[in-house]
Amino acid sequence: MLQTLIGLLVLGGIAAVLALLLEIAYAFIADYGECHVIINEEKDLAVEGGSPLLATLAEQGIFIPSGCGGKGTCSLCKLRVLEGGGPLLPTETPYLNPEEREGNVRLSCQVKVRNDLRIQIPEELFLVKEFRVSVEDIRELTPAIRGVRFAILSPEEGITFKPGQYLQLRIPKYKLSKEPEFRAYSISSSARDRHAVELVITKAPDGVVSTYVHDFLKKGDELTVTGPFGDFFLRDGDRGILLIATGSGLAPVKSILHQVEEERIERKTTLFFGAKTPNDLYYFDRLREFEKTVTGFKLMPVLSRTTEADEWEGEKGRVTDLIKKYIPDNAGVDVYICGSPVMVQSCVEVLTAKGVPEERIFFDEFE
Ligand SMILES: Cc1cc2nc3c(=O)[nH]c(=O)nc-3n(C[C@H](O)[C@H](O)[C@H](O)COP(=O)(O)OP(=O)(O)OC[C@H]3O[C@@H](n4cnc5c(N)ncnc54)[C@H](O)[C@@H]3O)c2cc1C
Ligand code: FES
Structure with missing residues (x-):
């Protein structure tokens, strides 16, 4: 038994060394x-x-x-x-x-x-472009989330995207990276503004790009973004719209809300916005404003970690609790969910158990 194990380990070791040598050969010797x-x-x-x-x-x-x-x-x-x-x-x-x-x-x-x-x-994908952008404004939305507004410097005509889509942000190499790095970030602003985009970026512990954005990015810096990408956008129809977001997952959902407001879409629209504490409910005033400007829009925040000092009188728990409480069986809604994979999965499970067909549920998931 021990001999077999040693044999397997030796074979595995040889295979790994050969693979490494092959990669080195490919990198330094091979000329394609x-x-x-x-x-x-x-x-x-x-x-x-x-x-x-x-x-x-x-x-x-x-x-x-x-x-x-x-x-x-x-x-x-x-x-x-x-x-x-x-x-x-x-x-x-x-x-x-x-x-x-x-x-x-x-x-x-x-x-x-x-x-x-x-x-x-x-x-x-042939329509995807590269844009040169400069940082116009940075806002601390919560201790972990930054909102960054980029002015589009080129191409001159600016950007065209569907609300809900995302860009790839490229940062230069710095102390946490050996080379320039890029990551995906959803656009949170209105698609009507073709000369600026706003992103909402959560700081991931030791995360290369999000740490750069939080600790090094400053007003006036110039960067490159490519896009737009993704199929998380509003589908036509007359069903109600249920938006569900947590953390930076609010970004694409907020962009969709701008669309509902600007295009005067008259579908009953509800946003379940989940956070831990009242301080995590960023863009809250703007979201409340949508309630005044969009007919039939209702904002429903829900908090999972309140204390008495918060004096929170709204919903407590998670977004899945709101689905269980407020969404009737076989509800005629299109659902757009954005947040962590665990949150998205839990919402999909609760919704499908209530009879919402999977093809009416759209989501983007990221931590
Ligand atoms: C379609 C799409 C849209 C997105 N939109 C948004 C958005 O709007 N806002 C947003 O904030 N994010 C968004 N994301 C996520 C984003 O693309 C990045 O994945 C995120 O910002 C983390 O990137 P990073 O470079 O900071 O972390 P990375 O360096 O890629 O690290 C990834 C994870 O590994 C961990 N990690 C890194 N190094 C270490 C280490 N040495 N030890 C232990 N753990 C480590 C980090 O904590 C992090 O959790 C989106 C993703 C997708 C796919
Ligand atoms: S770019 Fe290929 S797996 Fe992420």
């Missing part, structure tokens, strides 16, 4: 020269081989969604590699279901360009 990436059987890009497909496409002005900056942890960068992608890597398999594997779906941040490739990407 010019490779061709054929996109949707239409575009033929001549590129320098050797880099991940995600980065190679970005250099060519084609921006694939990414939440983790190419670390292989968000799975947003999926696309079809029809030819030349090499074998599926162990870093990709946990994120691909059998259907996706069968359909040649790959994580573009994991596939390296080592030869000619044939790939397929959704047409709308």
